[in-house]
């Protein structure tokens with residue numbers, strides 16, 4: 001995700017520079033999207049040899065890595081991994097070269113994919129479809145177009161995120177009068193993800209809809225909160241005072257995170273709940 005870096009506090013810049021952006025994401029929200037991806041892959045039939053998979057909105061290859069871990073190298077699965085965030089793609093590409101993985105990495109908008117119709121046996125968009133234009137419809141149409149007849153599409157979206165309200169409360173405390181950049185369209189009731197799938201041409205009878213939960217877990221809640229503030233605190237743009245009020249923001253975020261009903265302590269670790277809607281569809 002590319003955010004405006006105007007007024008970005010030095011603390012955020014230090015955490016996010018270079019590959020830091022990817023490691024910060026993977027230590028926070030990315031650990032949760034990886035649990036969603038593992039859950040969703042477990043709902044599919046085993047991916048057969050010679051499959052051609054699209055890891056759409058791939059980030060640093062969360063889905064691709066899981067597929068390769070659970071399938072033997074001789075299975076001859078080919079993966080195309082695409083995203084618009086070059087920093088994430090660079091991290092994936094480096095690992096592809098290092099490990100000779102069968103993954104073609106490229107920078108592509110999900111709304112205008114360069115692949116021919118009927119290219120993929122599987123198209124998996126893990127926590128990405130709602131970022132695409134026309135309230136997700138443009139990305140979903142491309143998923144259907146590029147999927148082979150009989151192929152499987154997996155899309156998902158957040159249902160609940162324990163850390164969303166705390167981020168909003170910190171924003172409101174630190175930046176009074178500046179509206180919180182709420183998503184233009186809320187997907188948390190599961191209606192929009194089904195609607196775009198239907199509008200893109202998938203049939204209701206071809207769709208399986210499920211929900212599942214995952215947990216962000218940390219033994220250092222302040223560190224987790226600081227990384228999350230660095231990654232998501234600038235969602236609606238940083239302000240001039242965010243740098244000097246950095247510690248105040250992080251401490252307040254910790255306070256709100258610990259107060260949420262979705263937060264619990266397990267063996268000294270803080271666990272924060274998130275859940276997803278999943279749609280698995282056959283073309």
Ligand SMILES: C[S@@+](CC[C@H](N)C(=O)[O-])C[C@H]1O[C@@H](n2cnc3c(N)ncnc32)[C@H](O)[C@@H]1O
Pocket residue numbers: 001002030033034037056057058059060061062063082083084085088108109110111125126127128131132133
């Ligand atoms: C929440 S991350 C999920 C990444 C990865 N799939 C995972 O499970 O961790 C969403 C990803 O969608 C990408 N993205 C957002 N809008 C996009 C678009 N229009 N086209 C392609 N990728 C996009 C972002 O760059 C980001 O890497």
